[in-house]
Amino acid sequence: MRRVTPFKKLDGLAARLRDDLATTQIVLLFAYNRTGKTRLSMEFKNIGKRKSKKNPAPVPDTLYFNAFTEDLFVWDNDLDGDSVRHLDLNSDSNFFKALKELALDETIDGYLKRYADFDFDIDYTAWKVSFRKGDQDNIKISRGEQNIFIWCLFMAVCERMLDGHVSYQAHKYIYIDDPISSLDDNNAISVACDLAKLLRKAVNRKDGTGVAAPIKVIFSSHHALFFNVMCNEIGRAVEDEPRVAHKRYFLHRPANDGVYTLQSTEDTPFFHHVATLAELQRAADPVTGMLYTFHFNALRSIMEKTASFFGHSSMAFCLKALNNDEDRALFNRALNLLSHGAYAIHEPTEMGEDNKALFRRILSDFIARFEFDVPSLPAPRAPRPVRAASPAPVPVEAPAP
Structure with a gap:
């Protein structure tokens, strides 16, 4: 490292x-x-x-x-x-x-x-x-x-x-x-x-x-x-x-x-999406982080840029690269459902615990599969206070991007 x-x-x-x-x-x-x-x-x-x-x-x-x-x-x-x-x-x-x-x-x-x-x-x-x-x-x-x-x-x-x-x-x-x-x-x-x-x-x-x-x-x-x-x-x-x-x-x-x-x-030069991945890792930390629904937008954007880099038109390329069929389907539904306008950065809503766990799995699998060398950032000075979680939305099937 x-x-x-x-x-x-x-x-x-x-x-x-x-x-x-x-x-x-x-x-x-x-x-x-x-x-x-x-x-x-x-x-x-x-x-x-x-x-x-x-x-x-x-x-x-x-x-x-x-x-x-x-x-x-x-x-x-x-x-x-x-x-x-x-x-x-x-x-x-x-x-x-x-x-x-x-x-x-x-x-x-x-x-x-x-x-x-x-x-x-x-x-x-x-x-x-x-x-x-x-x-x-x-x-x-x-x-x-x-x-x-x-x-x-x-x-x-x-x-x-x-x-x-x-x-x-x-x-x-x-x-x-x-x-x-x-x-x-x-x-x-x-x-x-x-x-x-x-x-x-x-x-x-x-x-x-x-x-x-x-x-x-x-x-x-x-x-x-x-x-x-x-x-x-x-x-x-x-x-x-x-x-x-x-x-x-x-x-x-x-x-x-x-x-x-x-x-x-x-x-290998770092690009802005690597910096964003570092921020998402910080937000996803179960002890010191704070995950909001708009973080799904950021993750989706990185997947789309990664797919484009490899010459593909959709983030489906990134999802197909994951190893587990069940996870691929679940991740696809979650990213489509949770990365749209109702979860805007201007009105941040904290994720529910189920979605936090799901987000951490998507992020971890994506970084591991594509071998991103994400910088190890210093920890924040003090843990953030724990807040009550918002109810988790029920995942439903959504059209492919």
């Missing part, structure tokens, strides 16, 4: 990631939304600016991309004239400090043409960006197009950093958190491949004299496809390049109580 390391605070977790980068080149983190990835990225960069025994002369040492980076770009929609729309850039941010000298327009455009079909103009005096397409000027682009433009600008800044631009001499790290919100899967794959190529260049970087001068990297995402492509691209062998030393982790916050857990995923 892989070790799960708990952290009570984000500063300890961020320090652990910096320690990791002393012995490896890239750290890849998978964590689903609301885990604290953005706050972790900010804590990581703040360590470099904080005076300590290890860092007596602090300087900003991290170029980062996260939700705060995207917030530096704000729309002016010309509410009066409704015709001249543009993005305002927050010129007070250090992110734009050297933008005028970097001459990024051509590099940004080189990336942008891979993903989009609009053009842009940056006004460095007024600190604004306008967009055009064909014969239309000052157009409003979609949120997805806006995000991809910001991402292309960031990639262009990264290239200048790797080229050794004077504005980034003190930077030793790149931290990228969830760069692809609002992107479709097609663009997600393209962006991941381009990013992996850039990061390989960063960790194999050399200075003007040929001496190794790597930029270490942290990458985090909740997007399973993007994360998987990144793992494959970073982990594969490339001709005439050394292999990239990297670590992969599943970052989790088991009980939303401020405790974070970090688990190495070795060769």
Whole structure:
């Protein structure tokens, strides 16, 4: 069983990631939304600016991309004239400090043409960006197009950093958190491949004299496809390049109580459904857990995703894989009956004891049959109080999904 390391605070977790980068080149983190990835990225960069025994002369040492980076770009929609729309850039941010000298327009455009079909103009005096397409000027682009433009600008800044631009001499790290919100899967794959190529260049970087001068990297995402492509691209062998030393982790916050857990995923990335299975195991614990009827919805969803992964259209594939004919029929009736709207998460109803026992059997058999490597999460601080069980609904036959 892989070790799960708990952290009570984000500063300890961020320090652990910096320690990791002393012995490896890239750290890849998978964590689903609301885990604290953005706050972790900010804590990581703040360590470099904080005076300590290890860092007596602090300087900003991290170029980062996260939700705060995207917030530096704000729309002016010309509410009066409704015709001249543009993005305002927050010129007070250090992110734009050297933008005028970097001459990024051509590099940004080189990336942008891979993903989009609009053009842009940056006004460095007024600190604004306008967009055009064909014969239309000052157009409003979609949120997805806006995000991809910001991402292309960031990639262009990264290239200048790797080229050794004077504005980034003190930077030793790149931290990228969830760069692809609002992107479709097609663009997600393209962006991941381009990013992996850039990061390989960063960790194999050399200075003007040929001496190794790597930029270490942290990458985090909740997007399973993007994360998987990144793992494959970073982990594969490339001709005439050394292999990239990297670590992969599943970052989790088991009980939303401020405790974070970090688990190495070795060769197999964790995805969000594995995290959900861990939560269901916690809820199903007969001593400390609390099972509600909506947990059947979650289990059904995981079975459907698992069936889809193996190329099947229905969770019946997962049920057929179980060993006991009687259990298969019972599980099918239970999942169909207990995983619909009457048992919504908005009006949680505790399961009856019979259904709790049935749920535990389904969950246990499913995990065992498909050999999920579910993380062993720390136990809650104290057992939850025992509540009176709701009456168990009577299982009835329901149509197949």
